[in-house]
Amino acid sequence: MSLLFYISSVVAIVATLLVITCHRPIHALLYLVVSFLAVSMIFLSLGAPFVAVLEVILYAGAIIVLLIFVVMMLNLGQEAALQEKQWLQPKVWVGPSILVAVLLLEMSILLLRGESAAIQPAVDMKRISLVLFKEYVIAVELVGFLLMAGIVGAAHIGKHKKKHPHRFLQNGKENGHADNNENNKEVKPGELLKEEMIHN
């Protein structure tokens, strides 16, 4: 099992490095997917299959798809890749490298002192759910509230007020002009802005 652990660790590290150095955003995101899959393999080899599968379902399967979705909509072309290339000058690497070196030093000291966490026996779903819904039930519920607030907010921002029942009725043939004016008054400033953005 430890050989599997080291192989997937190497894959994870290489993929993560490629995420940072790739010039094209979509390629970088794909390496991020590989990195998540490798991390899920690490969880699997350490005896936490539940966390491993959740990593794939949530991160690789949902969150990165949404990121790719956004990048696709941004329509980044050759210029974006060039800009990335300009940003990734050697001198940019100095700061992060120092910070990573500190972490590496810490980790090697810990490993050399032999205090690294021993491989636990397999963590099954029952134990995870008991801990989540007994000891940390308040935290779980608070996270639920937070997510709900986020969803409601997103739904509110994304809501489009339907002004015309059909595109053929746009010119107010059915509603008459007075109705149309009233409709226009009800439009909130934010929505007007959105309309303008669409038109531009």
Place this chain on the structure above:
Amino acid sequence: MQHVWIVLGVLFVLLNVAAGLIWVERRMLAMWQDRLGPNRAGPLGLLIVLADTLKLFFKEDWIPSFADKKIFVIAPAIVVASVLMSFVVIPFAPGIVVADLNIGVLFFLAMSSLGVYSIVLGGWASNNKYSLLGAMRGASQMIAYEVFMGLSLMGVVMMTGSFRLTDIVEAQRSVWFCFTQPLGLILFFIAGIAETHRLPFDIPESESELIAGFHSEYSGMKFGMFFIGEYLGVTLISAMTVTMFFGGWMGPEFLPGWAWFFIKTFAFILFFILLRASLPRPRYDQLMESGWKVLLPLVLVNILVTGAVLLYLKG
């Protein structure tokens, strides 16, 4: 050694079923629409499978010059690989399962959530506006329906108390879950159609508006991979429906377990084809609206009621 034989056997059967479905689908569609269908090559037109496959292999394998070449090549492989990986956890008969994981249901969900990459990347890498539109529709449709798919299976998991698919089949010895979880079955099947983006939910490719959507730039065997992936997906959803709700390999004694599994799965594949033959395609916003406003509340109600009944019976 037995493991290798099971793997090879499952792979052989699946690929043949996927290829055979080309003929089955066209013949059945023709029957339901009062036509003849392919009937010239070989007995009952069976050799159309061979002809279609040969045609796909010998077509020019063209990569557009404006495409992102690497991703363009990877995308069709992802769909077939992820669907084939899902079959790993399905028990075809007692003892005939590639890997009986204790997280079987979750593994299936994880693999089907990876399948969305093939549409998104294929559509994006084609660098074509219709493909991109198809990819965006596909991504939002599949992410949305994945949620209901996972949640609709949770009722069954709650009643079994295990994510292992053999346990789920064993738990249906007295009564199948299609009787105790009817809402879960319907919701899972609807989500399954959307996941495999089959008609009536083939909005990512809708040929009448997006000219095949995400795979309009694909030709030859790369298109063939999308094609095979779709049929494998249909088989997968049918097999999962049978395993989760229709007692898997269970059935009267006069036929062996795998035969029952095969018959039930085939019945659902035919149902998929019947849906394609009879239903019109909804509009994109109608699909998303019905998903989030109707199916999600229903799925949550299903979980709530199942939990309440289980608690009542326990205490």
